[in-house]
Amino acid sequence: MGQIDLRVVKTKEALHIALLTLLKNKPLEAISISEICRIAKVNRGTFYLHYAQVGDLFEEYFKEIMDDLATSYHEPYRYVAKLNPRELNPSTIRIFHHVEKYKDYYRIILSKNVPLTYYYLLLEEVKNLLTGNLEKDYRKEGEIDLKWQASYAANAILGLIIQWYQDDFEQKANYLNEQLVKILRLT
Amino acid sequence: MGQIDLRVVKTKEALHIALLTLLKNKPLEAISISEICRIAKVNRGTFYLHYAQVGDLFEEYFKEIMDDLATSYHEPYRYVAKLNPRELNPSTIRIFHHVEKYKDYYRIILSKNVPLTYYYLLLEEVKNLLTGNLEKDYRKEGEIDLKWQASYAANAILGLIIQWYQDDFEQKANYLNEQLVKILRLT
DNA sequence: ACTTTTATTGTACAACTGTTCATTAAATTT
DNA sequence: AAATTTAATGAACAGTTGTACAATAAAAGT
Structure with a gap:
């Protein structure tokens, strides 16, 4: 059996x-x-x-990383982050600690000769995390398609991670947190 | 000679x-x-x-596309877009019309089995366009590294383009403009 | 026109790819 | 413990890759 x-x-x-x-x-x-x-x-x-392909084998590790991303995102804070960037709260920011933890894998995932597949899987995961928090007040906002807002916000965060990767992760995760908070406060 | x-x-x-x-x-x-x-x-x-590689050959088309992106971005409007998302003006939004024009190429560039290289080249180009407008008041803002802000904003816009691609470009470029404006006004 | 330079060709080689198929052997089922 | 199922093996094939080198031919320089 x-x-x-x-x-x-x-x-x-x-x-x-x-x-x-x-x-x-x-x-x-x-x-x-x-x-x-x-x-x-x-x-x-x-x-x-x-x-x-070799990539299919690698993708099996990738799933584990995505699981950790989800738990990293959810566990430390229980209160809900709103997708609305100005009101994004620190829980979102757990993402950077997760990336720091798995930076050896992210170096692979984000290297330029690797197919976009992994990037899309990562983007999808971040989008889901963000929208999970948004769905509650979705009906209130209404006018803007959730889809576009989520794609915008999730990829914006990945933009910071890409920049971080290109700097070979030389900054601390907390520095990334600060930058994100500053960017969001600025708007 | x-x-x-x-x-x-x-x-x-x-x-x-x-x-x-x-x-x-x-x-x-x-x-x-x-x-x-x-x-x-x-x-x-x-x-x-x-x-x-085959990709090196393809990259030569890519450069032409990036040139059109730059001119598309600069030509229609002469006044300056600020990077600060809330004050981003419609000139930024010319990007979507450019993508619509070259959608056959973007379908290749954004397909999941293609290496990240092209995505990075595209991101770099958008970042440069955005920072070109920001540099003027860079010294005023100071506190936030230009780098992080540019990576955030540029990749956010690419997030919309990815979503658009995944919808097989079914919406009109102007619809993307509207969505971007709504997202930025929301903040 | 003639000479020089050098891009292109043809050939060859070892290694990898993706696939097929009959054979072997290891698990599972009874 | 024996029978059955099926995963793993080994061998083979046509095609691709990356590289090397001598021979050729097409430009450029004089």
């Missing part, structure tokens, strides 16, 4: 470990399927049984 | 035409160098003499 065949679990694990090992020495886009399989001691055909 | 060897001009032209032809039928990431050379009737080795 075991849901998944043990063999599958083992090979996936071996592939995961192999990818992590390789990522220490070279960028994601320079890692070949053959290389991963050689290290994992898994037949190359078996790789294709589970994934189509 | 001709700066560039005519042979180079010819082969580059042939490669450009070949890429455009292929792009009508398949996505950028599915186009191989061999395929381009076959159609262009150019030796594959010659391709590597000028470019390293």
